[in-house]
Amino acid sequence: MKRLVLLLALALPACGLHPLYEGGGSGPVARRLAQIEVAPIAGKTGYLMSNALRDRLPGSDGGAAKYRLEVKLDDSIVGLGVRSDNTITRERRSLRARYQLVDAATGETLLDATAGSDAGIDVVSSEYATIAAENTALENLSNIVADQIVTRIAIYTRRASAK
Incomplete structure (x- = not known):
């Protein structure tokens, strides 16, 4: 067992993996992420996405932003389960984002990519409960997609700073 641990400890540095946020808040990735300004995104979905992105990006140092993040969203709800009386019993909410780092x-x-996620929603007899579930799904999807966007930008930044 000790030999296995020793072999793994010796092999790990040779694999080429490096921490993404090496150096913490003063590292190259964190410094670049702090220089990103999120461009306004229209609508309720845009408001949720803007807030989610700003929560994940480190605060700027007060100077002018060197980069602008432009995001276009596509939010849709599709009915999936249908009863014999043509009422919908299940919905799928999809949130897709095309984003550009400029x-x-x-x-x-500098970067043009997409991110997205889906959520299933049960349609119940209470319209209020269904609307609340749709809104909760949108909030959760905004957070998931924002995580994907910031992670992809951080990876791009890490690769760009390594060149």
Whole structure:
């Protein structure tokens, strides 16, 4: 058992893995993420997504942002389960985001990608409960998609700073 642990300890540095947020809040990835400004996103879904992104990006140092994050959202609800009387019993809410990381000085698009997630919703006899479930699903999806976006930008930033 000790030999296995020793072999793993020796093999780990050779695998090429490095911490994404190496250096903590003063590391290269955190410093670059702090230089991103989230462009306004229209609508209720945009409001939720903007807040989720700002919560995940480190606060700026007070200077002008070097990068702008532009996000376009596609939010849809589709009925899945249908009873014999044509009432829907299940819905799928999908949130997709196309986002671009843009250099604020030059306008050059540095990263153009998509992120998305789905949630299932039970449609119950209470319309209020169904609407509340749809809103909760939207809030959760906004957080999931924001996590995906910030993670992808952090990976891009890590690779760009390693060059």
